[in-house]
Amino acid sequence: MIKPDAVAEGHTGAIIQQIEKAGYKIIALTKLQMSPAQAAEFYAVHQARPFFQSLCDFMTMGEIIPMILEKENAVEDFRKLIGSTNPADAAEGTIRKNFAKSIEANAIHGSDSDENAAIEGAFFFPGV
Numbered sequence: 634m635i636k637p638d639a640v641a642e643g644h645t646g647a648i649i650q651q652i653e654k655a656g657y658k659i660i661a662l663t664k665l666q667m668s669p670a671q672a673a674e675f676y677a678v679h680q681a682r683p684f685f686q687s688l689c690d691f692m693t694m695g696e697i698i699p700m701i702l703e704k705e706n707a708v709e710d711f712r713k714l715i716g717s718t719n720p721a722d723a724a725e726g727t728i729r730k731n732f733a734k735s736i737e738a739n740a741i742h743g744s745d746s747d748e749n750a751a752i753e754g755a756f757f758f759p760g761v
């Protein structure tokens with residue numbers, strides 16, 4: 634999912650190009666603005682964290698681009714491609730190093746397991 638900061642700043646094309654160059658096939662893609670309820674559901678795992686409300690506000694401030702991506706070892710390799718949560722710690726050349734503004738406005742989301750990839754994919758693309 635390309636987050637609202639990166640969509641608003643016009644980094645969509647560059648980010649998708651980096652994803653495709655890394656060998657990912659785009660299976661599904663859309664653009665939408667999440668409601669507060671959707672953001673709270675998507676990030677329910679973080680609801681006890683101090684940054685939860687701020688994260689939900691940020692994620693609903695503009696349009697996002699959710700995608701279902703396909704590749705061998707997709708989840709683990711995508712986490713490497715996007716880099717650390719905090720762009721200050723992200724490796725050179727990663728999407729977050731290239732485009733993230735802060736630990737919150739960090740340009741892109743990647744699922745952290747095959748199980749969560751299936752849940753998150755179905756969240757945005759039911760039936761795909």
Ligand code: ADP
Binds near residue numbers: 737
């Ligand atoms: P990741 O997206 O790398 O899997 P997490 O699952 O830990 O990171 O956190 C989810 C999202 O919450 C992050 O991508 C970021 O947008 C936000 N976030 C995480 N930690 C913080 C923090 N300490 N302060 C503000 N926002 C945070």
Ligand code: MG
Binds near residue numbers: 745
């Ligand atoms: Mg996470």
